[in-house]
Amino acid sequence: MNTDEQAVWGSEDVSSGKDAGDENFPVGSLLISRRLRPHVHAYYDFARVIDDIVDTDRLDAQQKIARLDAMEDVVLGRRTAPDRRDAQTAVRVGRTLARTGVSTNTATDLIVAFRQDAVKNRYDTWEELEEYCRYSANPVGRFLLELHGEDPKTFAASDALCTALQVINHLQDCADDLRTLDRCYLPRPWLEREGVTVDDLRRPYAVPGLRRVFAALLDRVDELNRHAVLLPRMIRDRRMRMEAAVIVGLSKRLAARLRVEDPVAGRVKLSRADVVGAVAGAMHTLV
Template sequence: MSHYITLNRARNVKKHYENFPVASLLFPRKQREAATILYQFARECDDIADEGSLTAKQRMTHLLEYKKGVSEINSGITPTNPLFVDIKHICDEFSLEPDLLDRLMTAFEQDITKDRYETMGEVVDYCHKAACPAGEMILTLFGAKNTVTVKLSNHLCIALAMIGMIQDIHEDFLKNRIYIPKEYFKQFNVTETDIHHKAFTPDWERLKKLWLDIIDHHIGSGEALKNHLTGRLKLQIKVLISASRLLSKRMKQDKSNLFVKSPTLTKWDWGILLFKAIIRP
């Protein structure tokens, strides 16, 4: 029986939003349960920042409870919120740095207060707050966090975040958020009106190619992470690297309207990728 108070709730949250079905199967129970609790925290905060019709002020107000929980853990205070009771237990058991939670909170607040990005540097900085802490958390749960693995993991996390950004351009636009930086709009002569009218022009196709090239660069720069890991975590990272490469390849080959439908991976794809990861060194 689990010692986590909110595990059942967290499992339901993860099941509803799961984007990487293989990953959840590969963790040993101890790490899987802890990761599920951390995912619940991130998912709930992300929904506050991203979903529904709340005003920015209302969203920030709703995040205060989560900021309070993180602050209590940082200050050594025993939380009262059951979710943060569980998170504190994880921090204590796995020596998880609460600073990672702070960085995620900063990203959620940024999603509320910032809806446009000027440069690619700003986008990467956002990824370091919104995506990279998740990778560091997983490394910590497996006792595999060090300066080398964090650097490699950051590249993979940035690649995964950028895949999500290019897949969800129109969906994010409907929430009045665009991650594609303004410098790229100018460089490729594209407009927000294109997104509004779902006009995926040849100029957008050229922008997509550059974006995917950057993703491939980050995958290549982080691929060596698998060589620094063992066991199930190594297997998971091999699957995620292969999945990222396959999705990038499909998006490059696909000439359909990205604002209408983006290529995805099926459960069959994930099964094949897992099989290949198991049989290949």
């Protein structure tokens, strides 16, 4: 690797070592067919690494963007990657996209979102947040649907589900994101309207104004989930239909938990009963 390439890629792997088990809704579950699972894992690994790039404290904003640009170039076949775990995830996802015919923007759109994370740490409107989710979350659902050969008519309901999941994740991590990354996705005017500020997320628990902001965001999530309910019945592949139905159920259950539990005091999580209930509720999609 020449000096210019060394400056871009750096000298160390930035991957965190997290895996699908660290997520609320792990992709590549047993509901995905064995034949397609390696492609899903390749996509997941790539997404995890570019997320790690933007969240590391070992790179400044411009270094993060340069590394993300390089990952995009590898995915699109415009440059080679060093023989290192994090960079090689871009090679593998590029091969997956080429072999399956899934759109390259299901990978490169994620990079658009993470470039934004490198330079933007506050949001002023719901529309800004939705636009971020368009790139940070919606491509994941579209990747899975394209991989299964589903009709593009499924995309709108999938986008609603993925945006709901992303906003839920922002609520779960609101205090930690501010503390570790100085990043907050809660719209600032919504906070101001309720007489609170971003710094109220540093308290040991959510004050009433914050609770009202959470409730307003969850109202939007509930609306998205009502649209997402349509997704399973639109999917032809039985296993993917079941996967979608389970995730819709989990999304609704976690949103309900966030209504009554405090994400500032501690991360709100799904219970085993939530998972069992979501799976049981999805069984009707198999008939």
